[in-house]
Amino acid sequence: MEQQEPAAYRCGDYTIVPAERRLLRGSDALDLEAKVFDLILLLLRNRERALDKQTLTAALWGRRPVTDAALSQLVHKARRALDDDGDRQAMIRTVYGRGLQWVAPTETVWPAAVEDAAPAPAEIVAGPALPAPRRRGRWALLAAAVLAAAAIALFALRPREPAPSALPRLAMLPIENATGEAALDWTRSGLPGLIGSLLGESGAVDVGDTLQVAKAWDYLPIPGRSQAERLRYTTGAAILVEGRLRRLSDELYELDLRVDGGDAAHSGEIVLTAAQPATLGVDAVPRILRLLKREAKTDPATERSLGGDAYLAQTFARGVDLATHGDWESAKTYFALCVQNAPDFLPARLRLGEAQANTRDLAASEATFRALVDEARRRQLPAMEAAALIDLAENEFRRGDRSAALALLEQAREPAGRGGDPDAQARLALLAARAHAILQQPQLAAENLQRGRELIERHALRQRAPLLHYAEEQIAEVRRDYPAQEAAARAALAAAEAIGDERMAISETYRIGRMLSWQERPFAALPPLARAWQRARQRTLLDVEALAGVELAWVLSETGRYAEACAVADSLIVELEPQPNAYWKAVSLAARARCQRAGGDAKSALATYRAVRPLVNPREDPSLDALVSQYEALAAFVVEREALPAIQARLAAAGDGASYKHVRRLVDAVAAAARGDVAAATAHLEEESADPDRDDGQGNELRRFALHVALATDSEAIAKIAQRRDDLLASNDVEVLRLYAQWSARRGEAAVRERAQARIDELRRGALAGLEGIDVMLPPAKAD
Known part of the structure; x- marks a missing residue:
């Protein structure tokens, strides 16, 4: 057609x-x-x-x-x-x-x-x-x-009407806590989350994500435009519900809700009173539906899911409030309690699965979502079934298994269509586009990207615009089309800021920095990485803080700012110490080990890598497991060569995943050199050098390992492998340059050594300039 x-x-x-x-x-x-x-x-x-x-x-x-x-x-x-x-x-x-x-x-x-x-x-x-x-x-x-x-x-704030859909879209705005009690601040986001989830379960209206609404509510106010106008744009909702909670007496609360349906028939005010704020949220649902002239389509199980249990209603609402503020670890406890005592309330199961996924408890998350899929099928709730399947696919993305993700997305396609939720269909298409791109299936990636784009445009799904551009970004990254990747990343950032998704905006700022880092552009990478880390710290977004901080420390190490890199890593380690998330702790410790090893303290680095080891789950994070093993081996090659066979054995038992192929060759090379077998070391490095699948980052690792081995064995042949294809004097990695300078000095090539040292000085000065304006605790910089 x-x-x-x-x-x-x-x-x-x-x-x-x-x-x-x-x-x-x-x-x-x-x-x-x-x-x-x-x-x-x-x-x-x-x-x-x-x-x-x-x-x-x-x-x-x-x-x-x-x-x-x-x-x-x-x-x-x-x-x-x-x-x-x-x-x-x-x-x-x-x-x-x-x-x-x-x-x-x-x-x-x-x-x-x-x-x-x-x-x-x-x-x-x-x-x-x-x-x-x-x-x-x-x-x-x-x-x-x-x-x-x-x-x-x-x-964006020009008034727009959303495209019509089978169900009217409703957005629950934050509720003003006018009680004067700080202990009830959870009601601001928690009550909208409770009311929105119950309205969504009714099947009578399409409710926008209350977490997204809460994030956008106070973000980037524009003079001359009301917050309600901004939220109508952001969510594409035809109906807005806002409210005010106040205390009438010691044991009586009043909730005043204002429903703006865009026309007189669907607009009005609802006033409720109850002894508990959460009860007000439960009682508000039938009143809102009556005002909107919508009939609930709940089954008996749904009707008794929370009922009049104010305690469970408050438990769920408090979990939503914590999730809104990014505290998924605490929110998980509330959602688990709600699921245990109200198993028929499916929104609690969905939020629990999300909380488990956001705290990297992927096995528990998978069990929660699969049970939810079965229950949604039994109760013939296709929209909930599709949501759980798509979340399961997201978990497979986190594990790095895109084929498994695609299989789940294919299962979700039919219930997403029956559920009539264009947002779920758009999210499904964009996730599929990312998976097909990574699996080198460009035509399927393009088809799904276009399907997602059309759904977003037709149904005013503005909250999915950042995801659209993120999919474009990943497709461009796989094609190694770096200009298109950078352009898409900038678009994702702009779209996130336009709809008030500050978390996504900060995450995309980090991704821009990471992308520039991977393109060997450290001076361009440092400002966005530093800014993302700073903003994440200010807003206690621990996951973004960890990832941005680790990447920042990595670039600082590459550019020779070892003290600053270790300071960033150490601040992360302190920040994350009370957190249960093993992955965050692992990557932060690995960043510290990197700056220690590259800075010349291989003994401390080896001890830190060994501290990382128990925190890494090889099945869920094979890339991290391979990276830690690689650098642990390099540190051991410098200070404890007898440890290398054990590292080799661990890598051999890890399986045949793509994450390990390049690492095994490099570790086998240093292990061979450690036992004096220069020919075997040369053969391993030659094999890695000849591999067409090796990307630029792996090429840098080849040069690093080859120069270490060349200096240890005095091998001209291995040094030539390091100098193959690229001009080492143009490298952006200070450690590689320092090793090359040492090799050149050993060969009496004073001019080459001096040029390498000049490049080192240039990188260190440029990195220091890139740190200007970062509001973090870093050691005083020495004049270069």
Whole structure:
């Protein structure tokens, strides 16, 4: 079936109407040459990618020969019509080495909306992002992301009606705690979570995620726009419910709810009184449904799931409040208690599974979700069945098993369709796109990405826009299309900030930094990593703090700032000490060991790696297990060579996973060198050097191991392996440069040694500059 053409595209003040071939600024039509309009429309229709010169000229001129100047002139005219230019590139970006790409935040307006004379039903950040600025300031990356977010946020607050769906969408806004009692602060997010979950179980309305609403409520206020308007945009909800809780007497509370349904028939005020706040939440549900003229579709099991048990209702509500604030570990206890005493209340089971997953208790999470799938099937609740299956797939992503994730997503497809929840269908499609991309199935990845994009646009699923761009980011990463990956990451950040998802915004800032780090761009990586770590610390987002801090420490170690790297790692270790999450503790300790080993203290590093070992689960985290074994072996090679056979045996027993293939060769090489078998060490390193699957990061590890072995064995052949393919003097890794300088000095190559030392000094100074403005406890920097 031919894909339907949008009736219009809206980009800030501009509207492009394809059928009428018109470009409007506000209500004013602009005069354009035909080919200028053709170029704009071509870029808009293909905004998910950059179009190269050959594609552009073939589409615009056919087989006619044209000069580069003709295309450049056309681009200049298009930018001028859109109040853009070659420096700003806010609408049309030149992607180096790839061509032109439309990057402006874009809204698609579908024909049905125009025919019904209704406002546009959907918005999505169309292009990957706003372009990177030309100047290379330390905070340029973050500045571009902030500008993109602000532009999208300001545009986003224009009133929009969501696309119609089978059920009206409702958003529970935070409830004001006007009792004056701090002990009841949990009601602000907890009561909306309780009411929203009970309304969702009724089957009469489609309830937006209360955690997302709570995150967005106080975020990025825009002058002249109410919070309610922002939440209506963010959630795509037709119905908003807000309220105020106050104490009437020692044992009596009043809840005043205001229901805004967008029309008089579905709007009104509900006032309830009860002895317990949680009872007010339970009692509010039938009153809201009556006001909305909606009939509950619950079965007897659902009706008695919580009933009038105020204690269990409060237990669930307090768990939701803790989850809203990111304290999943504490929330898990509340949800578990609720599940134990109210097993028929399925939202508690769903939240318990999420809490277990968010604290990396994946085995327990899987058991919870599978039991939920069985119960949802028995009670013929397809939406709940689909939600649990998709969460199970998310857990397989966490384990790194994308094939298993795809199998679960395929199971979820049919109940997601029967459940009629477009949000679940969009989430399913985008997760499938990520899995297919990683499994090298580009066509299936593209099909699922497009399916997710269409669902988001048609159903105003703005809360899924960050996930859409994250899927684009992962697809680009697998293709090693780094410009597209960076553009998608910026778009995900901008989309997260536009809808008020601060957690996602901080996470995406971290991912931008990680991506730049993996691209061997340490100076570009440090500012976003430092900023993500700082913001995560301020907001006690421990998982993001751990991941961003570890990556920050890693880059600092690579650039020779060992004291600063260890300070970051040590602060993480202290912060995480009371937490039960073994994974976070493991990666933080591994970061400390890295800075110790690269900084020359191999003995302390070996002891730290051994402390990491009991915290690593090889089945759930094979990549971390392999990484720890690799560096433990390198430290042992320096200070305790008799420990190497045991590390080899452990790796041999780990199985044949891809995570271990490269590590085994490197460890076998140092073990062979330790026993004096230089020929075997050379053979292992040659095998690794010849492997076409080795990526750039693994290439850096090859150079590191080869230089250590070359210095220990005085082997020219092994040193040549380290120097193969790349100019070591261009390396961004201070340890590799230091080892190369030592090798050059041993060979009497003073000029090479001096150049290596100059590069080391350059990296250390650049890294120190990248730390400017970080509000963390770091040791005083020594002047370089």
